[in-house]
Amino acid sequence: MELRQLKYFLKAKELLNFTEAAMALNISQSTLSQQIKQLEEELSVPLFNRIGKRIKLTEAGELFSEYALQSINRANEGLLLLRDLKNLNTGKIAIGVIYSMRILFAKILIEFASQYPNIKIQVVFGTTKDLLERLNLHHFDFILTFHEELREPHLKYQTLLKANMVLVTAKNSSLAQKTNISLNEVAGLPLALPFSGSNSIQFFEESFGQKNLVPNVCMEINDIPTLFEIVKTGHWHTILSETSVNDPDVVGIPIDGKHMRRTIMIISLREAYEKKAVTKFYEMLAKI
Template identity: 60%
Template structure:
């Protein structure tokens, strides 16, 4: 059973004349008759009574017409929706983001929503590890996080910008005005670190292990907002990317050395279809 056959049947039902129906459909009468005959053979029941040149609906034809109408109507609705989707008038988007890039995401979301107000956007915060897991299970359309050196071949990476690693201190700290600081100096400071699930701390821990340095970590926490509040007290310090910090109560000091830049990146599944809404949002990013 083909959608085309249902459309032919409905036009013939409307006009009760094969010749006129064929003319309106811009096909030959023989084509129309043949397609309706094939439809009748498939459902094994006549839809029309054929009396000379006249046709009338059978009881089966009357009952079948409601099904045919619903099928064609639903198909037309689907086509309209796909056209709207392609024009970014409807649809949904699920985005994973790490805390450090929340401000970037917020600014892009405002611009995107002004342009495409009917696209529903779901934002999920989490560690890079959590978000990549959800991306792999297709719960997210893409993830906004920092790129790791070891790239997964099944993922697509789109670089946005780089941000330096910094020591974050209270604005009242006696070292707040320094232009830079070494990792070795940081080891003597009381530190509060993000939970090990965050890519930033994984990055730092790998560097410290390589340099055989041991940090004085007194607090470990899985909430970055609370972590920054702790640092503002002046009792603890932390290490984060500069882009993570936008609080007037805090100061950032760039960390000396090579490989102290983190690359903000959009990550998506390489072989999955990328929604037009996802492409548009990434352009705003």
């Protein structure tokens, strides 16, 4: 059963004349008659009584007309909804973001939500591992994360920015004036690090290991604002991406080494349909 057949049927019901209905629809009478006949055959019941050149609805036709009209109306509503979706007047996007991107991401989120207030946005912060798992389950339209590992063919990768890894210390710390610091120096400092599930910490464990260094990790915390509070005491330091550092009472000191600069990527499912709202969000992220 096709929508056009329902439209033909409803016009014939309205005018009770195949010739006039065909003219109103700008089709031939034979086409109209043929399509309604096919509809009746599919339904296995006549919709019209044909008496000479006159037609009259059967009881079945009268009952069916209510549902045919509902179908046409619902299809039209669906068309309007898709137009709204295309024009960014409705819709929803879900985004996964690593914790270290929350400051930069918040700026883009505010800009996007202000420009497209009718788009519902769901944001989930997490570790790279958790976000990738949920992306593979189609929970997100895309995620923002560090990713240096082998790329998987079913995923689409777009480079967003490069970020230095820094030692974060109190603004009044004796280290605060340093323009850079070696990994050897960092290993000897009392450290409060992000929780061990963090992709950043896995990265640093490998970096320390390559130099046979054992860092002095005193505590692990899975909340960056809390880490800042610990660092501001002056007794501990932490290691984060420079994109995380925005507290006026702490400073980030770049860590020496060509591998201390990491890539933040936009990752999505390669074969998934890309919503227009997602495309617009990408355009705004490109401004970072």
